[in-house]
Amino acid sequence: MNTYWKQASEEEAAYYRTVDLPAGKLHVYASDALYAELPNKVFEMANNNLLIPHAAYMSYTPDVHVGVGTCIGTTAVWKASEGYVSPSIIGNDIGCGMRVHVTNMHRNELKDVKVRRKLMRAMEKYVPVDTHARGHFSDIRLEHVLTKGLHGLPKKYVPDIYTPKKTTSFSHVECSKFHFDASVLDLMPEAAWHRAHRQLGTLGSGNHFAEVQAVELDERNREVAEAWGLFDGQVIVMLHSGSRAWGGAVNQHGTKAIADWMRASGKGTPDPRLLFAPLGHAAADTYVHLMYSALNYAVVNRHLMAYGVREAFRDVFGTQVELRTLYDLMHNYAWEERHDGERMFVHRKGATRSLPAHHPDNPKPYMETGHPALIPGSMGSASYLMVGREGGAANYYSICHGAGRARSRSASKQLVSIDEFAASLGIGTEEEVVVNQKSLDSIIDESPQAYKDVEQIIDSVVGAGLADVVAVCKPLATLKGA
Structure with missing residues (x-):
């Protein structure tokens, strides 16, 4: 994979470096400024990850920050023939990812802050946000969701299926069925089934959100943007959520056999929270199959959230409003890919796959352009729609997944003031980013001040030649769980 860097320009190489650790080589994609801010802990964790046998490649994206067992912002790769799976290099929220729906509306139709508040109330009605909230989809069979993904939904929840020429629900996704x-x-225990069924179509808390945004096209990639159906000022909806209670149950019950195998075989690293097992072993294969069920749940959960958002928009603006799927993708998962003709087992934890035009793994609608890579910012800051470049092959086509935390949740609560948070959202002005929460204090750990500067993150990705910006998406209103 180093062949790309032998040909890279000096400008691109300035955003990339290798770090020789005792256990192996770590590839880091970041500007000098971002790299200088990385704590020693991220390198300690990388070294532990590289102690897993037969690791072929490991890298960090510029939004990397410390996680449990593995840093968020990690790509780790094994040859499929001698591969390992690590639940710790996938993350607890299996299948967590992004979805964007585009509307036929212009931001001017949401210029009145009162209209944005009305829309937030409607969205909260259809997309439950509390941690233990019950969804509105009791008529959906959970086993169909888990085994068939989007194809397990009743037709009424896939409204575009009745207009085949406009259908995007199955085609404009990274994977519609695992x-x-x-x-x-x-x-899986009965309690897990019950809780997961209740949570279908719900947001969850933490950094999950449903955000209404306005598009500003990047002139350098206007042709790509227009091919995707984007226009300046267009209103879009960006969703961020994952596999909810089902993914949590998979981690609880699906990793026990892996931990037992590690103890019995004497395998491990200095970090007891770093779990792994060889592909082909019963413990590993059981986890992988359960993981795929959680990936199915996650993509359906985001789809149903978008269904609820569609209903909210129609309540407020009428039935002529369209919400077409632009794309849905994951940033916490592992699966097999083919690179340079070889089968590789690729983990991404807080990393987004971003394919260039004509890559064979692109969905058919995006073969000529490359698919949209959906990169959220933080509350009050812009998000980005990007497209992969050929140079991304050097990093297994992985880019960032967001801004990346700069402060822990506890530190954010101590160091960020309500006034700072409110100012970043423009509270009290006509440009206010409307938030559904009555008190900002309940979500201050999600303030922009808790995150890195997303513009620096994007600059590193573009500077390294991994992907390009197609559009900047400015927030108008954000639905958050407390």
Whole structure:
């Protein structure tokens, strides 16, 4: 994979470096300024990850920050023939990812802050945000969701299926159905089924959100943007959520056998929270199959959230409003990919796959342009729609997944003032980013001040030649869970 860097320009190489650790080589994509801010802990964690046998490649994106067992912002790769799976290099929220729907509306139609507040109230009605909220989809069979993904939904929840020429629900996604051995579902306790069923179509808390944004096209990639159906001032909706209670249950019940194998075989690293097992072993394969069920749940959960948002928009603006799927993708998962003709097992934890035009893994609608890579900012800051470049092959086509935390949640609560938070949202002005929460104090750990500067993150990705900006998306209103 170093062949790309032998040909890279000096400007691109300035955003990339290798770090020789005792256990192996770490590739870091970041500007000098971002790299200088990385704590020693991220390198300690990388070294632990590289102690897993047969690791072929490991890298950090510029939004990297410390996580449990593995940093968020990690790409880790094994040859499929001698691969390992690590639940710790996937993350607790399996299948967590992004979805964007585009409307036929212009931001001027949301210019009145009272209209944005009305829309937030409607969205909160259809997309439950509390941690233990019950969704509105009791008529959906959970086993169909887990085994069939989007194809397991009743037709009424896929409204564009009735207009085949406009259908985007199945085609404009990274994967609409993950195949696996469904017999592993018998291992999951009844309580997990019940709780996961209740949570279908719900937001969750933490950094999850549903945000209404306005598009500003990047002139350098206007042709790509217009091919995607984007226009300046267009209103879009960006969603961020994952596999909710089902993913949590998979981590609780699906990793026990892996931990047992590690103890019995004497395998491990200095970090007891870093779990792994070889592909082909029963413990590893059971986890992988359960993981795929959680990926199915995650993409359906985001789809149902978008269905709820569509209903909210129609309540406020009428039935002529369209919400077409632009794309849905994951940033916490592992699966097999082919690189340079070889089967590789690729983990991404807080990392987004971003393919260039004509890459064979692109969905058919995006073969000529490359698919949209959906990169959120933080509350009050811009998000980005990007497209992969050929140079991304050097990093297995992985880029950032967002701004990346600069402060822990506890530190943010101590160091960020309500006045600072309110100012960043423009509270009290006509440009206010409307938030559904009555008190900013309840979500201050999600303030822009808790995150890195997303513009610096994007600058590093573009500077390294991994991807380009297609559009900047400015926030108008944000739905958050407390």
